[in-house]
Amino acid sequence: MASSVSGDTEAQSSGDPSNKHGGWITFPFMMATMLGLYITSFGWVMNLIVFLIEEFNIKNIAATQISNIVNGCIGMLPVVAAILADSFFGNIPVISASAFISLTGILLLTLIASLDYLRPRPCERGSILCESPSKLQLGILYTALALATTGTGGTRFSLASAGANQYEKPKDKGSFFNWYFLALYAGAITGATAIVYTQDNASWKLGFGICAVANLVSFIVFVSGKRLYKHDKPMGSPFTSLIRVVVAATVKRKAVISNKEEDYHCGLPKPTKTSAAMPSKSFRFLNRAALKTDDDLNQKDGSVWRLCTVQEVEDLKAILRVLPLWLAIIFVSTPMVMQTSLMVLQALVTDRGIGPHFKVPAGSLQVIVLISASIVIMMNNWLVYPMYKKLTHKPLTPLQKVGVGQVLTILSMAISAVVEAKRLKTVETEHLMSVLWLFPPLVILGIGEAFQFPANIELFYGEFPESLRNTATSLTSVVIGISFYVGTALTDLIQRTTEWLPDDINHGRVDHVYWVLVIGGVVNLGYFLVCSWFYRYRNLQGDNEQDPKDVST
Known part of the structure; x- marks a missing residue:
C-alpha cells in the first residue's frame, strides 16, 4: 500500500492534460480527515449507553434502546448521503456539510457535559430514587445526538467514494480502499479505548472535548484540500x-x-x-x-x-435477486448488534478490574470485536483464502464467506448464553464474575464479522448494476442500521412479554434472550442456505457461464 502512495507520480502528469485535480496528492488530506472523523464518531458512540445511564439517570434498557436507534440512523444515513451526492451535490459538498453538522453536535454534547444545569442531578449514593431529566434537558440532548448522528452518517461511506474517485487506475482505487479500512479500524479502536477511557476515568467533558477537537481538525484539513480534489459531477438519480x-x-x-x-x-x-x-x-x-x-x-x-x-x-432484476439474501443478512446482523449492547450492561455488573490499577471501561468491550475482526481480515486475505484456493482449486464465494460468518455468530450467541448463566450463579454468592469471561464470545463475534462484513460489500458491489455501485457499497451499512431497529423492536417485545430484561439484569435472564437469538439464528441460517442454493452470480469470476435466468422466478 505504501508503495502505491509514493509510486504514482506519473499518473498526475500523464493522460489528460486538463486533469489537474485528484491523484495521490489528495491522499494526506483524505487520510487525516478519515482518521479524525472516525476517532470522533466512535469516541462518542461507543460509550453512549454509559453516558445516558450515569449522566442522565436513564434506565439501563431504555439507554440501550436509545443507543440502538442512534446506531441504526448512522447505518441508514449513508444511503441518503450517497443519493444526495450522486443526484444533486457531489461527494465533496456533502462531506463538508456533514463534517460541520457533526462538529456542531459534538460541541453541544461537550457543552452538556460541562454545564450542570443541562443534566439532572446525580443519583444519591445507595438510593434507588434518581431525578429524571427535564423535557428541556432531554430536548437539548436529543438535538445534540441528532446533529452528531446526521454528520457521522453523512461522512462514513461518502469519504470512501470521494477518496476512490480521486484515482483513475483500478489498482490505485483498490489501494485506497485498503487505507480506508485501516483508517476506519484505527479510528474505531482509538475511540473505543483512549476516548472511552478518558470519559470513564477523567471526565465526560474532556472526552467529548477531544472528539470535538478531532472533528474540527478533520473539517479544516478537508476544506483546505478542496482545490486539489477531483469533484465528481452529479449524474442524476440512478x-x-x-x-x-x-x-x-x-x-x-x-x-x-x-x-x-x-x-x-x-x-x-x-x-x-x-x-x-x-x-x-x-x-x-x-x-x-x-x-x-x-x-x-x-x-x-x-x-x-x-x-x-x-x-x-x-439491472432491476439483479437487485430483486439479491433481496432475499439481503433479508437473511439483516436477520443475522440483528443478534450481533443486540449482543454488543447487552454486553455493555453485563460488563457494568462484573468485576472489571485487571490488576491493581486498571479497570476495563464497559463501553470499550466492543474494541475486542474490532481487534479480532481486523486480525482475522488480514489472516483471511494473506493465509486462509489463498490456502483454501490452493487446496480446492477454487476460491471461496462471497455467499460461502457470509455463511461461515453466520455459523460463528450463532456459536458466539450460544457461548454468551452459557457465560451469562454462570454469571447469574455468581450473583447468588455475591462474588462478581471477572469481565474476562465476556471476551471469548466477543472474539468469536469479531471473527464472524471478519468473514461477513467484507463479503457483504463484495456481494453487493459485484452483483449490483454499475450505476448503483456507490449505493451498493453503503448497503452493508443499511443492513447494520436496519438490524439496530429490528434489535430495538425485539428487545421491546421481550421486555413487554417476559421478565428477562429488567433494568437490573441481575434479576433477569439475559441468557434466555441469547438462546432465543440462537434459535432465530439457526432458522435464518437455514433460510440463507436455501437462498444461496438457488442464487446464481452475475459477475463472479469463474461463474460467468451460469445463467441468471435460473434464479428466483
Missing part, C-alpha cells in the same frame, strides 16, 4: 431508470412477451460485453418494459417512460 422499468412494464402489462431478440430495445448499435441483448426468463413481467410496440414508436414525448433498454431491465 434510481430513475429502475422506476422507469416498473412504470413501462405496468403500462404494457397486456402486451405479449416475444422470444425474438429484434423485438427488444437494446439502446446500443451492438450489445457490449456488459450489456444484455435478450432479457432473461426470470421476472418475465418486467421484460415488457424493453418490448418494442407500435405505441412506443408513436409517442415521442412519453416513450421514455414506455420503453427501456434490456440492460435496464436486467
Whole structure:
C-alpha cells in the first residue's frame, strides 16, 4: 500500500492534460480527515449507553434502546448521503456539510457535559430514587445526538467514494480502499479505548472535548484540500431508470412477451460485453418494459417512460435477486448488534478490574470485536483464502464467506448464553464474575464479522448494476442500521412479554434472550442456505457461464 502512495507520480502528469485535480496528492488530506472523523464518531458512540445511564439517570434498557436507534440512523444515513451526492451535490459538498453538522453536535454534547444545569442531578449514593431529566434537558440532548448522528452518517461511506474517485487506475482505487479500512479500524479502536477511557476515568467533558477537537481538525484539513480534489459531477438519480422499468412494464402489462431478440430495445448499435441483448426468463413481467410496440414508436414525448433498454431491465432484476439474501443478512446482523449492547450492561455488573490499577471501561468491550475482526481480515486475505484456493482449486464465494460468518455468530450467541448463566450463579454468592469471561464470545463475534462484513460489500458491489455501485457499497451499512431497529423492536417485545430484561439484569435472564437469538439464528441460517442454493452470480469470476435466468422466478 505504501508503495502505491509514493509510486504514482506519473499518473498526475500523464493522460489528460486538463486533469489537474485528484491523484495521490489528495491522499494526506483524505487520510487525516478519515482518521479524525472516525476517532470522533466512535469516541462518542461507543460509550453512549454509559453516558445516558450515569449522566442522565436513564434506565439501563431504555439507554440501550436509545443507543440502538442512534446506531441504526448512522447505518441508514449513508444511503441518503450517497443519493444526495450522486443526484444533486457531489461527494465533496456533502462531506463538508456533514463534517460541520457533526462538529456542531459534538460541541453541544461537550457543552452538556460541562454545564450542570443541562443534566439532572446525580443519583444519591445507595438510593434507588434518581431525578429524571427535564423535557428541556432531554430536548437539548436529543438535538445534540441528532446533529452528531446526521454528520457521522453523512461522512462514513461518502469519504470512501470521494477518496476512490480521486484515482483513475483500478489498482490505485483498490489501494485506497485498503487505507480506508485501516483508517476506519484505527479510528474505531482509538475511540473505543483512549476516548472511552478518558470519559470513564477523567471526565465526560474532556472526552467529548477531544472528539470535538478531532472533528474540527478533520473539517479544516478537508476544506483546505478542496482545490486539489477531483469533484465528481452529479449524474442524476440512478434510481430513475429502475422506476422507469416498473412504470413501462405496468403500462404494457397486456402486451405479449416475444422470444425474438429484434423485438427488444437494446439502446446500443451492438450489445457490449456488459450489456444484455435478450432479457432473461426470470421476472418475465418486467421484460415488457424493453418490448418494442407500435405505441412506443408513436409517442415521442412519453416513450421514455414506455420503453427501456434490456440492460435496464436486467439491472432491476439483479437487485430483486439479491433481496432475499439481503433479508437473511439483516436477520443475522440483528443478534450481533443486540449482543454488543447487552454486553455493555453485563460488563457494568462484573468485576472489571485487571490488576491493581486498571479497570476495563464497559463501553470499550466492543474494541475486542474490532481487534479480532481486523486480525482475522488480514489472516483471511494473506493465509486462509489463498490456502483454501490452493487446496480446492477454487476460491471461496462471497455467499460461502457470509455463511461461515453466520455459523460463528450463532456459536458466539450460544457461548454468551452459557457465560451469562454462570454469571447469574455468581450473583447468588455475591462474588462478581471477572469481565474476562465476556471476551471469548466477543472474539468469536469479531471473527464472524471478519468473514461477513467484507463479503457483504463484495456481494453487493459485484452483483449490483454499475450505476448503483456507490449505493451498493453503503448497503452493508443499511443492513447494520436496519438490524439496530429490528434489535430495538425485539428487545421491546421481550421486555413487554417476559421478565428477562429488567433494568437490573441481575434479576433477569439475559441468557434466555441469547438462546432465543440462537434459535432465530439457526432458522435464518437455514433460510440463507436455501437462498444461496438457488442464487446464481452475475459477475463472479469463474461463474460467468451460469445463467441468471435460473434464479428466483
